[in-house]
Amino acid sequence: MQTYYVSTPIYYVNDEPHLGHMYTTIAADILARYERLLGKDVFFLTGVDEHGQKVQQAAEGRGIAPIELANQVVERYASLWPELEISNDDFIRTSSERHHKAVHAMWKRLKDAGAIYKGFYEDWYCVPCETYWTETQLKDAECFDKHCCPDCQRDVEKIQEESYFFRLSDYQERLIDYIKANPDFIAPESRRNEVLSFVEGGLRDLSVSRTTFSWGIPVPDDEKHVIYVWIDALTNYLTAAGFPDQEIPKHWPADVHLIGKDILRFHAVYWPCMLMAAGLPLPKRVFAHGWWTVEGEKMSKSKGNALRPADLLEQYDADVLRYFLLREVPFGQDGDFSHIALKMRYNSELANDVGNLLNRSLAMLKKYNGSVLGESGEELEMDRALIADVEAMQRDVDEMLHRQAFHLALERINQVVKHGNRYVEDNAPWGLAKSGNTARLNTVLYHLVETLRLVAIQLSPFMPEKMGLMLQQIMNVDVDIAALRLLDEAGWGKLKAGHACQSPSPIFPRMDLDS
Numbered sequence: 001m002q003t004y005y006v007s008t009p010i011y012y013v014n015d016e017p018h019l020g021h022m023y024t025t026i027a028a029d030i031l032a033r034y035e036r037l038l039g040k041d042v043f044f045l046t047g048v049d050e051h052g053q054k055v056q057q058a059a060e061g062r063g064i065a066p067i068e069l070a071n072q073v074v075e076r077y078a079s080l081w082p083e084l085e086i087s088n089d090d091f092i093r094t095s096s097e098r099h100h101k102a103v104h105a106m107w108k109r110l111k112d113a114g115a116i117y118k119g120f121y122e123d124w125y126c127v128p129c130e131t132y133w134t135e136t137q138l139k140d141a142e143c144f145d146k147h148c149c150p151d152c153q154r155d156v157e158k159i160q161e162e163s164y165f166f167r168l169s170d171y172q173e174r175l176i177d178y179i180k181a182n183p184d185f186i187a188p189e190s191r192r193n194e195v196l197s198f199v200e201g202g203l204r205d206l207s208v209s210r211t212t213f214s215w216g217i218p219v220p221d222d223e224k225h226v227i228y229v230w231i232d233a234l235t236n237y238l239t240a241a242g243f244p245d246q247e248i249p250k251h252w253p254a255d256v257h258l259i260g261k262d263i264l265r266f267h268a269v270y271w272p273c274m275l276m277a278a279g280l281p282l283p284k285r286v287f288a289h290g291w292w293t294v295e296g297e298k299m300s301k302s303k304g305n306a307l308r309p310a311d312l313l314e315q316y317d318a319d320v321l322r323y324f325l326l327r328e329v330p331f332g333q334d335g336d337f338s339h340i341a342l343k344m345r346y347n348s349e350l351a352n353d354v355g356n357l358l359n360r361s362l363a364m365l366k367k368y369n370g371s372v373l374g375e376s377g378e379e380l381e382m383d384r385a386l387i388a389d390v391e392a393m394q395r396d397v398d399e400m401l402h403r404q405a406f407h408l409a410l411e412r413i414n415q416v417v418k419h420g421n422r423y424v425e426d427n428a429p430w431g432l433a434k435s436g437n438t439a440r441l442n443t444v445l446y447h448l449v450e451t452l453r454l455v456a457i458q459l460s461p462f463m464p465e466k467m468g469l470m471l472q473q474i475m476n477v478d479v480d481i482a483a484l485r486l487l488d489e490a491g492w493g494k495l496k497a498g499h500a501c502q503s504p505s506p507i508f509p510r511m512d513l514d515s
């Protein structure tokens with residue numbers, strides 16, 4: 001069976017879950033659900049990043065041990081994901097024994113390959129970003145005088161320590177060749193170009209151990225050193241897949257690592273070079289999405305405007321949030337979250353388009369034929385056009401989701417829904433009923449219900465709960481969304497004459513714009 005592996009970043013436990021974490025995880029969930037629909041053996045991984053100075057400092061600030069802080073925050077994630085219908089197959093914690101073992105195995109492979117050496121390190125360090133900067137980089141970013149981080153503008157500290165280094169510079173040419181030979185490796189394209197010019201600008205060896213704090217995985221046989229948090233964190237993708245017990249795990253290489261644009265360099269430069277050095281295959285794709293602002297402002301702790309998923313879930317159904325986040329902004333671009341935009345999008349595309357098509361179709365079926373699909377008559381050009389549109393949508397959505405163009409996939413499905421609503425107007429079933437044209441009426445109602453069924457299947461990775469309800473009304477049985485397979489379900493004509501649907505029951509009631 002074909003495998004599919006999608007991952008989210010592992011989230012730092014120094015912070016509560018927020019909109020950004022929720023966004024990537026929902027996106028990954030949609031891909032995982034879609035690939036399961038295709039019948040693949042899917043591995044969907046998320047988890048938490050527990051080590052590093054940042055977490056140690058956050059725990060100290062609260063007067064607790066880092067592992068206690070981690071345990072608290074893990075609880076928050078573990079209880080949030082089911083509420084957002086996240087169907088992850090595994091949840092990785094970097095404090096776990098299995099991960100410790102994998103990081104040691106990775107270190108050993110790098111060491112055995114001659115890619116790690118001991119040296120002396122002097123540089124500038126940004127704790128919040130867990131990133132090192134050279135003097136030149138600070139100067140280039142006009143940050144040297146202020147001693148601030150070129151990324152986040154916060155203070156950087158000068159670090160001098162004995163350190164192990166990874167020979168990143170040795171892999172510069174190989175990485176450039178790889179990126180050029182694999183145009184799909186880094187997406188979107190603008191990010192790929194960014195990474196290429198960064199690598200072409202020259203790679204320095206990377207300091208991969210610390211002696212200034214203790215919260216991490218010790219370097220084998222040199223315990224005063226802790227392994228750099230990014231070497232530790234990136235290895236999570238292999239740990240959960242079964243490394244090192246399986247040298248190349250069944251699901252490896254990953255099909256796509258979904259990440260935010262701020263952590264692209266780690267995933268598109270350090271990680272592939274580490275894997276090359278370790279002699280392991282590279283992930284097929286790294287997709288860096290954009291950042292959300294909230295009501296036009298940058299989310300920040302100090303402003304207190306970071307959107308908490310738990311608060312959003314009090315206001316909106318999980319499915320509505322899932323739909324909005326992936327529909328509103330092209331994946332890869334920055335976007336703005338606003339309540340009014342969510343409500344307007346919901347009212348127009350979910351309440352007015354999908355909800356309306358479902359309600360009016362099932363209501364007419366009930367009124368004119370006791371909810372039972374009758375024998376269809378002759379197929380007209382307009383019927384064939386609707387079927388062709390549905391089938392083209394299925395192909396388009398497949399192509400779009402394989403390049404993570406979620407918003408286009410949703411737009412394409414919406415076109416079919418709009419087509420369905422136009423088809424109702426064009427055929428005016430109420431007129432057919434009045435004139436007693438039963439054969440045509442049956443044909444029209446059949447095409448509507450079959451379109452709705454296939455639309456619901458395409459939307460099910462995005463809105464599993466709502467589409468479960470929609471399919472239940474159409475199929476008249478409880479439908480296990482997770483068990484659906486396109487091979488069995490996606491052909492036009494699965495519903496047969498004589499099939500009874502349920503009475504319509506609104507799944508997308510209109511939202512009040514003022515509340």
Ligand code: ME8
Nearest residue numbers: 009010011012020049233234259260261290291292
């Ligand atoms: O970076 N909009 O963890 P993290 C969209 N532990 N995404 C956002 C965002 C926003 N406003 N703010 C943050 C880490 N993010 C590491 C990862 S992976 C081996 C290790 C995203 O908890 C951000 O882009 O700080 C990042 O991808 C993710 O949240 C996790 O951030």
